[in-house]
Amino acid sequence: MKVYVDAYLAQNLGDDLFVDILTKRYPYHKFFAISKNKYKYNQKNLKIVSNPYLYRAIKKFQVEKYLANMCDLVVSIGGSMYMENNDNTRDFSLGKNKRYILGTNFGPYQTKEYYENLYGVFKNAEDICFRERYSYDLFKDLPNVRCAPDIVFSMNTDNVIITKRKRAIISVISCQKKLNDIYTEIYENKIVELINYLIKKNYEICLMSFCKEEQDEVAIESIIKKCDDNVKEKIDKYFYDGDIDEALNVIGDSQVIFGSRFHANILGMILGKTVVPIIYSDKTLHVLEDMQFKSKYIDIRELEKFDANSLTEQDLNNVFDISVQRREAGNHFKELDKVLERNVDE
Numbered sequence: 001m002k003v004y005v006d007a008y009l010a011q012n013l014g015d016d017l018f019v020d021i022l023t024k025r026y027p028y029h030k031f032f033a034i035s036k037n038k039y040k041y042n043q044k045n046l047k048i049v050s051n052p053y054l055y056r057a058i059k060k061f062q063v064e065k066y067l068a069n070m071c072d073l074v075v076s077i078g079g080s081m082y083m084e085n086n087d088n089t090r091d092f093s094l095g096k097n098k099r100y101i102l103g104t105n106f107g108p109y110q111t112k113e114y115y116e117n118l119y120g121v122f123k124n125a126e127d128i129c130f131r132e133r134y135s136y137d138l139f140k141d142l143p144n145v146r147c148a149p150d151i152v153f154s155m156n157t158d159n160v161i162i163t164k165r166k167r168a169i170i171s172v173i174s175c176q177k178k179l180n181d182i183y184t185e186i187y188e189n190k191i192v193e194l195i196n197y198l199i200k201k202n203y204e205i206c207l208m209s210f211c212k213e214e215q216d217e218v219a220i221e222s223i224i225k226k227c228d229d230n231v232k233e234k235i236d237k238y239f240y241d242g243d244i245d246e247a248l249n250v251i252g253d254s255q256v257i258f259g260s261r262f263h264a265n266i267l268g269m270i271l272g273k274t275v276v277p278i279i280y281s282d283k284t285l286h287v288l289e290d291m292q293f294k295s296k297y298i299d300i301r302e303l304e305k306f307d308a309n310s311l312t313e314q315d316l317n318n319v320f321d322i323s324v325q326r327r328e329a330g331n332h333f334k335e336l337d338k339v340l341e342r343n344v345d346e
Contacts, residue, residue, distance in 0.1 A: 004068040006076040009035035012211035014263030068095040088114035101128040103151040106135040127335035132286040153329035167204040171264035174215035197308035206236040
């Protein structure tokens with residue numbers, strides 16, 4: 001079959017993992033997508049049309065429906081794909097083919113119009129599987145709505161090199177892009193404070209960008225500028241540029257993950273690392289609540305309460321059991337498995 005993939009393709013590690021997992025699960029089918037970015041991880045069964053001019057034209061004139069109709073079915077896969085951004089009447093439909101919506105969450109939203117618009121989209125989907133209970137509860141009266149842990153929990157990590165190196169990876173976001181610029185100063189200052197504390201505890205430091213387009217790299221450079229000269233020379237940087245395997249090995253080569261990026265926390269967990277989430281939105285909070293995550297986390301929206309010196313040895317050496325999430329995350333594909341022949345090794 002030919003499958004049109006509706007995903008956020010901006011060389012964001014978390015979203016790239018969704019597509020990577022999808023295409024590897026169904027190697028006997030052809031997947032097609034569009035992006036304004038060039039991609040390094042195209043699989044044999046994945047064709048991404050990477051052209052910024054074509055991408056703009058397709059989005060502007062809604063040619064995407066035409067492309068989707070050329071395939072046999074549509075898979076919408078991604079996390080925060082349905083957030084209201086002054087677009088409460090936007091046309092989210094994607095042609096006439098059967099549509100599977102996987103791995104997503106709903107919101108934040110402000111208006112009844114937006115909720116009702118998406119209710120109609122979800123109602124007409126063949127299957128929709130949310131990644132947290134909050135979103136599921138908003139639409140649970142629909143018979144095609146389900147819930148399962150984040151898709152990335154189902155990822156095969158057999159080829160990732162995992163070490164016990166005493167290194168702390170801090171995944172960084174741009175508050176201006178992901179939250180609100182009013183938090184930028186205190187967020188960057190608190191990251192500097194965290195770096196200083198971890199260096200005193202003899203940790204190596206790596207600041208990690210998950211997405212250049214969302215200005216993770218800009219935020220990292222700004223944080224480093226705020227560090228003392230003797231600290232700067234002790235900080236490594238890793239900027240994800242589309243090489244998924246390389247990025248996973250970077251995370252595997254550490255002891256503790258401070259994750260501003262949602263999937264930094266998920267990846268840390270599945271690679272057996274201590275994880276300290278740095279939360280910028282309720283989507284992460286909802287997932288942690290579903291998991292009954294009792295360990296330390298930091299909320300960017302309440303950073304004035306955070307003191308790096310309050311971190312204990314237990315906070316830095318607490319590996320969360322995700323055996324349930326590992327087992328259940330594949331349920332996102334439960335209905336799609338009935339249509340597409342899968343790779344039994346995935």
